[in-house]
Amino acid sequence: MDAWFLVPARGGSRGVPRKNMRLLGDRPLIGHVLTTLVAAAPPERIVVMTDSDEIAAFAQGFGVRVEREPTTSGKATLDQVAAEVARRLLANGADPASAFLTVQPTCPFLAVPSVRRCLAALAAGAGSVLTVTEDRHLRWTRDAEGRFRPAYAARVNRQQLPPLWRETGGVIGARLGEVQARATRIIEPVELVEIGADEALDIDDFADFAVAQYYARCRRLVIRADGARALGLGHVHRALALASELAEHQPIIATRADGDFALGADLLAASPFTVRRLADEAAFLALLDEARPDLVFLDCLDSSAEGMAAVKARAQRVVTFEDRGEGAAAADLVINDLYLDERLGERQLSGLEHALLAPAFDLARPRPEPGERVDTILVLFGGTDPANLTERALEALAAIRYGGRVLVVEGPGRLDRPVDLARYGLAGEVRRSVAFMPEVMLQADLAISSAGRTVTELMCLGVPTLVLCQNAKEVLHSHASPAFGVMNLGLGSLVTATTLQDTLLLLLGQPELRRSMHARALAATRKRSNHRIVRHILSLLDPPVV
Numbered sequence: 001m002d003a004w005f006l007v008p009a010r011g012g013s014r015g016v017p018r019k020n021m022r023l024l025g026d027r028p029l030i031g032h033v034l035t036t037l038v039a040a041a042p043p044e045r046i047v048v049m050t051d052s053d054e055i056a057a058f059a060q061g062f063g064v065r066v067e068r069e070p071t072t073s074g075k076a077t078l079d080q081v082a083a084e085v086a087r088r089l090l091a092n093g094a095d096p097a098s099a100f101l102t103v104q105p106t107c108p109f110l111a112v113p114s115v116r117r118c119l120a121a122l123a124a125g126a127g128s129v130l131t132v133t134e135d136r137h138l139r140w141t142r143d144a145e146g147r148f149r150p151a152y153a154a155r156v157n158r159q160q161l162p163p164l165w166r167e168t169g170g171v172i173g174a175r176l177g178e179v180q181a182r183a184t185r186i187i188e189p190v191e192l193v194e195i196g197a198d199e200a201l202d203i204d205d206f207a208d209f210a211v212a213q214y215y216a217r218c219r220r221l222v223i224r225a226d227g228a229r230a231l232g233l234g235h236v237h238r239a240l241a242l243a244s245e246l247a248e249h250q251p252i253i254a255t256r257a258d259g260d261f262a263l264g265a266d267l268l269a270a271s272p273f274t275v276r277r278l279a280d281e282a283a284f285l286a287l288l289d290e291a292r293p294d295l296v297f298l299d300c301l302d303s304s305a306e307g308m309a310a311v312k313a314r315a316q317r318v319v320t321f322e323d324r325g326e327g328a329a330a331a332d333l334v335i336n337d338l339y340l341d342e343r344l345g346e347r348q349l350s351g352l353e354h355a356l357l358a359p360a361f362d363l364a365r366p367r368p369e370p371g372e373r374v375d376t377i378l379v380l381f382g383g384t385d386p387a388n389l390t391e392r393a394l395e396a397l398a399a400i401r402y403g404g405r406v407l408v409v410e411g412p413g414r415l416d417r418p419v420d421l422a423r424y425g426l427a428g429e430v431r432r433s434v435a436f437m438p439e440v441m442l443q444a445d446l447a448i449s450s451a452g453r454t455v456t457e458l459m460c461l462g463v464p465t466l467v468l469c470q471n472a473k474e475v476l477h478s479h480a481s482p483a484f485g486v487m488n489l490g491l492g493s494l495v496t497a498t499t500l501q502d503t504l505l506l507l508l509g510q511p512e513l514r515r516s517m518h519a520r521a522l523a524a525t526r527k528r529s530n531h532r533i534v535r536h537i538l539s540l541l542d543p544p545v546v
Contacts, residue, residue: 010051016203018054021055090180102171104171129171217248223242224298227413232383254276256277308328319333370464376404391419408428418430455467
């Protein structure tokens with residue numbers, strides 16, 4: 001639809017002095033709306049009406065038309081200003097049927113798609129169009145006698161109230177000829193275009209400006225991670241840790257949900273974050289086309305050169321995790337906390353200090369130094385335990401006639417193989433769907449685990465750990481080693497029953513060895529924190545993304 005745009009921008013403001021020219025991020029406030037509009041329409045169709053020489057000079061840099069307000073117009077309503085601009089445009093040959101949108105410069109996050117939705121509403125027959133945002137709250141009013149009365153029929157939770165919409169002031173539009181003839185921008189039938197909280201922000205005072213600064217700092221982030229029985233759930237748990245640390249940016253977590261990948265997708269869906277379920281890899285690229293992210297985190301193991309090129313074409317920066325594929329060479333940064341890939345040089349962060357864990361581990365206090373006895377042994381092999389190492393550990397404990405408490409954690413990916421401790425003659429309990437893992441781990445005097453990120457979690461708590469690797473890839477994980485207080489027997493499927501039993505007897509009978517493991521584990525993880533890791537990652541990107 002043929003369209004004109006009016007940006008009314010006065011130089012004075014009592015709430016925020018020089019508001020329209022005050023810097024928000026890297027540009028004056030009015031610059032945000034002008035950047036949006038010149039992306040949606042030819043600059044010559046955008047009119048900035050102002051009484052300020054400073055604003056006029058700045059707006060001219062965008063190639064837009066600048067009209068000066070009469071010195072007496074400071075008290076004019078915005079409808080009156082719009083009608084005057086409409087009169088001038090019509091006098092210069094503009095089509096009365098053209099759309100005429102007033103766009104406030106104090107709504108800096110208005111987006112191009114919202115502007116186009118407003119134009120589409122007018123093209124479809126609306127008399128006028130307004131941007132609105134949903135605003136349900138328990139409200140009160142005064143009756144004729146001045147007494148307060150509830151403005152709602154029933155006192156219920158906010159989400160259960162009838163929907164109400166508040167005008168944002170960001171866009172009000174009608175047809176050019178009708179605005180001039182009627183001296184109003186509200187003409188029936190009215191169509192409402194709903195927008196989100198960021199686009200709906202209208203800056204009146206410094207409190208609003210502080211909110212705008214928050215939104216201006218936010219970046220478009222996409223985190224890609226998959227989980228399945230064979231793949232395990234470590235990647236989706238790391239995605240949750242990363243999203244928690246970057247929650248202020250409202251990241252999108254993208255995950256495959258087809259077939260066996262539904263296991264990881266269902267786990268992510270229970271989180272408070274925005275999760276997009278993907279049917280295939282093409283759906284992921286389509287999401288990137290839609291989101292236009294500033295930064296993509298890929299936690300999908302070894303990337304291909306072709307796949308990395310497709311992602312980089314759609315994102316400003318790409319960071320990958322545990323990536324030893326050909327695509328890693330093209331990533332902006334690779335995080336390999338479990339091993340070192342010498343091919344990557346300075347574009348790699350490796351070592352335990354770069355391990356992202358569930359946020360609870362940043363706050364949990366480690367267990368005290370081990371005592372003489374091992375009263376509780378914790379057995380946990382991740383969310384899926386594809387090699388069924390839980391049973392191997394329990395068989396070994398039964399063989400050595402361990403008489404203490406056995407605590408087994410079963411992840412969501414092995415619930416089809418439930419553990420019955422009585423079958424092994426062992427005493428203890430089996431825990432499923434554990435919400436707060438530190439509380440469980442801290443009960444253990446000794447843990448038996450695979451060589452994934454669970455080992456790092458146990459190290460942070462100072463729990464001596466015996467490792468059986470799930471697969472050949474885990475054998476390469478450098479953190480599961482004696483230097484860091486971990487006893488690693490290698491690939492679990494190849495460890496003989498005798499070796500496993502003898503090692504358990506050694507650990508049970510050597511309190512000094514367990515105390516040494518405890519001390520080395522805590523020393524190796526003392527400086528690790530999710531906040532420090534994420535800030536370090538982002539600071540290394542050039543230019544920094546956040």
